[in-house]
Structures are given as structure tokens and as C-alpha cells.
Amino acid sequence: MDTSILILIAVFGVLLISNVPVAVSIALASFATLAYLGGMPAETIVSFRMASGVNSFALLAIPFFILAGNLMGRGGIARRLINFAATLVGALPGGLAYVNVISCMFFGAISGSAVAAVSSIGGFMIPSMEEKGYDREYSVALTTTAATTGMMIPPSNIMIVYCLVSGGVSVGAMFLAGVIPGIICGLCLMLTAGFIAKKRGYAGGERATLAQVFKAFREAFMSLMLIVIVLGGILSGFFTATEAAAIAVVYALIQAVVMYKEVKLKELPGILRDSGITTAVVMLLVGASMGMSWLMAYQEIPQNVSKALLGVSDNPWVLFIIINLLLLVVGTFMDMTPAVLIFTPILLPVFIKISGNAELMGVPASTWIPIHFGIIMVANLSIGLCTPPVGTCLFVGCGVGKSSISKVTRPMIPFFLAMVVSLLFITFFPTLSLWLPKVFGQFN
Secondary structure (H helix, E strand, O other): OOHHHHHHHHHHHHHHHOOOOHHHHHHHHHHHHHHHHOOOOHHHHHHHHHHHHOOOOHHHHHHHHHHHHHHHHHOOHHHHHHHHHHHHHOOOOOHHHHHHHHHHHHHHHHHOOHHHHHHHHHHHHHHHHHHOOOOHHHHHHHHHHHHHHHHOOOOOHHHHHHHHHHOOOOHHHHHHHOHHHHHHHHHHHHHHHHHHHHHHOOOOOOOOOHHHHHHHHHHHHHHHHHHHHHHHHHHHOOOOHHHHHHHHHHHHHHHHHHHOOOOOHHHHHHHHHHHHHHHHHHHHHHHHHHHHHHHHHHOOHHHHHHHHHHHHOOOHHHHHHHHHHHHHHHHHHOOHHHHHHHHHHHHHHHHHHHHOOOOEOOEOHHHHHHHHHHHHHHHHHHHHOOOOOOOHHHHHHHHHOOOOHHHHHHHHHHHHHHHHHHHHHHHHOOHHHHHHHHHOOOOO
């Protein structure tokens, strides 16, 4: 292995172990490697690449979606979605488990944040499930894993980041590609939760009347419409993803402050501050990672990784499994945004090479393969949100549910396996990701 690559990996690894922030670790590792290579001003290149990395119109969507998610998280949306889900499936055996998953899918998609889904849905559902006789750790494990489905169902900030770093993947196509995989993941979790609930004898609630279903739907309707507005506007060409994000902020603001009156005007500065802090962290990660991506391309690291993987086997199925295993390990130790920014330039060329040049559903390989890989990457890294030592959703879930990681780990294993099963479906059946973009003409 080239000495410069060893320096890049070593410096990055040592800084991470030393609890240096990820963005700072990435930037310093890039600087140290460029300084070793010599012949170029390292500080100038790193700073220039960081600045140019965030100079993108598409990235403007991220602060807007973050703000919209924060407004939704505090605007009483979660309770209305839970009530609606309860009228649909609450009467089934183990019905509260289904309510939990469906609510997390709805809220995760609307807010664009798995952590917000764990916090908002878990804060209500975990105590409610415990009151009805459900095991607390079972409830925490289910909420933690179910919240990650919202990362695949649009709108999703991580998909916007992937579209930027992958080099021109359509945001609209990527959003649509995540819908069916997200639903499949949710269904796998629901089947697992139902099996466990039946085995443990968790009973369902009272069957809702048609009037109750309609009332709950009416209360949740305006929240659910956000997905329709964002996707519909993008797909119709009425506005871009960035403009859709701005509209989502206005919509969420009217909903939270005017319609539901759950957010007071005096709370808005605090929400804006929190959104600004989150945006700053994301943008710093994006900028630093763009510098590292340029360095890796300069040192031909993607080509070397590709050669190494192709040297292991020439069977695409084997290589797909290896890539999935690698991403699962990465997701365990790294948060989603830096993982996407760092490993997309490395693994996407490999995935393109092993996938071949065949058309699928009449779509050229150069178009469908990056979209398929993006969904696979998001699905893998979503699983990482539930696993220690960096599983953000796991830590939040344990905090909300007043439990510990050691107690939740065992009950989470069946749900973890359910997510892996859904990942295999997504990997080996690319039409699941491509069908909706094809139907809505995103490949024309």
C-alpha cells in the first residue's frame, strides 16, 4: 500500500479514536497527507476544496429540510400520526407494535430525521406500549430500528448529499427510488414485530369505527401532505428540490404555529438556532469530505480498491455481499453523512464495474446503477444508526426509553436481522428501487 494512503488512514484513525470531531479529523488527515506528498500548498488546497465543496445550489435544500423537520418535531405532528396509525392497525394482535412502525415511517419521512422520529414517536409510544404490557426493551428496540426507515422514504437529507457526491444523480429519481425499499424495510420490521407479539401474547386494542378512522386521518392529513407537496412539486418540474425544501419550511411553520398552535413565536429563535447548529455540522462535514475525496481521486484510491475487490472474485453476487458487509462495518463506526461522502467515491466505481453495462427496464446502466447503489448505501448506513458504538438512534432510543444498550441489544437482534433481509432484497432486486422513477418518467 502507498505510504500516503497509510498516512491518510493512520492520521484519520488516530484522531477519531482521540475523540476529535469527524470533520476536523477528515480535514487534518487530508492536510497531513498533502504535506507529506509535497510539491503543493497543502493548506491552500484543503481550504479551497472545503469552500468549493459546499458551493452547491443543491446543498441549500439541507438547512431548509433540517428546519422543516425541527418545526414538525415540535409541532404536534407525532401525536396525530400515531393516532391515525392506531385507527388502522391498533386492533390487531400486537397492534401497538404495528402502530409504532407505521408512525415512525410516517414521521421519519416527513421530518427527514431518524433521530427526530425516535425522540418524538418513542417519547409517546414506548411508555404507552409498556402500559399495555409490552416489554420495555422490546419497545425501545422496535422504535430505534423503525425510525431508520424514514431515511429511505423522501424527503431525505442524506440522499441529497449522495446526489452531490455521486456526480449528478437526479434528486427526484433518488427520492422516488427510496420509497419502495423504505416500505419493504418497514414491512420486514412489522412481520418480525408481529411474530414476537403473537409468541408473547401481546393483545390488540379496540377496533376503530369508520368515523374514528376518518377523524384521525383528517387530523393527520395536513402533515402527510408534506410528502405529496415535496415529491409532487419536484416530479412535475414545478420547483427544484431546493425550492421544495423552502416550501416545506413555510408549510411546517404555518402548520406548527398557526394551525396546531403547538409552537409559540417565542420558541422560533431557539428552533432556528438548533437548525443552524445542525446545518453547520453537516456543511463542515461536506466541505472536509470533499477535500478528502479529491485527495483520494488524486492518489487513485478508488481504482486501487476496485482492483483489490475484483481480485477477490469475479462473481458479482459475491462482490455485492462484500460491499454490503463493508458498508455495514462502516455504518457501525461512522455516522451517515461522512460515510456517504468518503465511501461513495471509493465504492461507486467498483459497483459500476461489477454491475456490468446491461440496460434494466430500458434504462441505461450509467443511469440506474448509481441510483441503485445509493439506495443500497443508505439502507446499509441506516442499519448502522442502530448499532454501537456510534449508533445515534440507539443512544437516543435508550435515553427516551430509560433503558441501557446492554439491555436493548438482545431484543434488537431479530429487528436487526429483519433489516438485513430487506437489505438483501434491495441489493439483488434493483427493480424495487427503479420502478417508481421509471413510472414517473425520471429517466427520460
